[in-house]
Amino acid sequence: MSETPDIKKGLVGVYADESSISKVMPETNSLTYRGYAVQDLCENASFDETAYLLWNGELPSQAQLAAFQAEEKANRALSPALLRVLREFPRDAHPMDAIRTAVSFMGMEDPETADISDAAQRRKAMRLLAKIPAAVAASNRLSKGLEPIAPDASLSFGANFFHMVFGKVPQPEVLKAFDVSMILYAEHTFNASTFTARTICSTMADMHGAITGAIAALKGPLHGGANEAVMHMLKEIPSPDVAEAWLRERFDHKALVMGFGHRVYKTGDSRVPTMKKYAEIMAEVVGDKRWMNTSAVLARVMLAEKKIHPNLDFPAGPAYYLMGFDIPLFTPIFVCSRITGWAAHVLEQAADNRLIRPLSFYTGLEQRPVVPLAQRG
Numbered sequence: 382m383s384e385t386p387d388i389k390k391g392l393v394g395v396y397a398d399e400s401s402i403s404k405v406m407p408e409t410n411s412l413t414y415r416g417y418a419v420q421d422l423c424e425n426a427s428f429d430e431t432a433y434l435l436w437n438g439e440l441p442s443q444a445q446l447a448a449f450q451a452e453e454k455a456n457r458a459l460s461p462a463l464l465r466v467l468r469e470f471p472r473d474a475h476p477m478d479a480i481r482t483a484v485s486f487m488g489m490e491d492p493e494t495a496d497i498s499d500a501a502q503r504r505k506a507m508r509l510l511a512k513i514p515a516a517v518a519a520s521n522r523l524s525k526g527l528e529p530i531a532p533d534a535s536l537s538f539g540a541n542f543f544h545m546v547f548g549k550v551p552q553p554e555v556l557k558a559f560d561v562s563m564i565l566y567a568e569h570t571f572n573a574s575t576f577t578a579r580t581i582c583s584t585m586a587d588m589h590g591a592i593t594g595a596i597a598a599l600k601g602p603l604h605g606g607a608n609e610a611v612m613h614m615l616k617e618i619p620s621p622d623v624a625e626a627w628l629r630e631r632f633d634h635k636a637l638v639m640g641f642g643h644r645v646y647k648t649g650d651s652r653v654p655t656m657k658k659y660a661e662i663m664a665e666v667v668g669d670k671r672w673m674n675t676s677a678v679l680a681r682v683m684l685a686e687k688k689i690h691p692n693l694d695f696p697a698g699p700a701y702y703l704m705g706f707d708i709p710l711f712t713p714i715f716v717c718s719r720i721t722g723w724a725a726h727v728l729e730q731a732a733d734n735r736l737i738r739p740l741s742f743y744t745g746l747e748q749r750p751v752v753p754l755a756q757r758g
């Protein structure tokens with residue numbers, strides 16, 4: 382019998398590779414993308430600039446940004462074939478399943494699917510960045526019996542998304558809050574979906590395959606699905622003044638409180654203060670403080686009783702709700718942003734690839750002979 386090796390369940394504390402894309406510093410609650418603090422990017426740059434930064438290592442010049450935005454705008458339209466496929470999806474399909482399937486379909490019709498050269502992978506990443514919001518918006522409208530709205534190349538990335546979902550563009554404060562959420566969701570080191578994308582890429586599979594797998598991983602409530610779960614939870618609580626009692630009852634049942642806790646940050650998620658600030662701006666704009674007031678009670682009691690801090694999904698959930706999005710759309714919106722981080726990791730993995738293939742320590746039965754079916758009765 383061999384000795385049990387030191388198994389890191391959930392790969393806790395394991396460094397699986399090097400990366401120069403982002404850095405989480407739990408000791409100071411900070412997160413940088415290519416050396417820039419996310420808060421700094423939120424206040425002094427846009428999501429487009431952040432996407433460029435993640436893929437190219439540096440912030441763009443004005444000319445580089447203009448070219449990047451022009452390419453994104455030129456690639457937004459969905460093919461007639463994909464639009465037909467979206468119409469066939471079950472009305473009650475979860476939007477994450479819809480976008481996962483749509484991205485997989487995009488892979489089948491992309492002219493460069495099989496070309497995994499760096500240049501082709503970058504072009505495919507751009508097409509995904511441009512088309513994913515259109516597919517998310519179209520499937521959301523179709524699920525409600527509404528016609529999809531074609532993208533508008535005269536609008537910015539965020540404004541175009543609101544246009545495709547609602548048929549109108551909101552006021553600048555809302556667009557800014559949305560843009561900030563996109564920057565904060567863009568990248569976060571070796572989380573489960575990113576590691577999935579890198580694992581798929583490590584087999585020399587293509588960009589669309591890696592992103593399809595990443596979307597499947599992101600759907601789970603322990604990962605991206607938490608922003609939806611947070612809003613369902615907030616809606617379950619009738620008012621802020623009963624929030625503490627509601628939470629204490631949850632403690633009695635040892636139930637998870639969604640939007641709290643993090644594998645890496647144990648003393649606070651660096652992205653929370655910025656997202657909370659913009660969720661509060663949303664509450665002001667809409668004139669509805671209920672969700673943020675309830676959130677404040679939950680955060681206070683969780684910290685006092687459990688020493689557990691909120692994660693990004695906690696303020697992002699109510700922010701998206703206040704923007705008017707349907708709750709099942711929250712995680713697909715996360716996809717619209719995280720495609721940037723996933724693609725950056727696919728490019729990085731491919732540039733210095735080694736097949737990702739860990740070991741498992743076998744705990745099953747010892748080797749035994751097969752008893753032929755006739756003798757098994």
Ligand code: COA
Pocket residue numbers: 602603604605607636637638639640641642643644645687689692693694
């Ligand atoms: N609600 C209640 N208790 C929680 C909690 C939460 N959200 N998050 C962690 N805990 C508790 C655990 O039950 C555990 O308690 P125990 O030691 O008595 O068993 C302790 O805190 C340590 O948590 P652990 O599960 O070891 O942390 P992890 O690193 O494995 O898990 C998460 C991290 C994110 C999966 C976990 O915190 C969680 O499930 N959070 C809710 C879902 C969520 O918001 N996900 C989004 C992540 S960005």
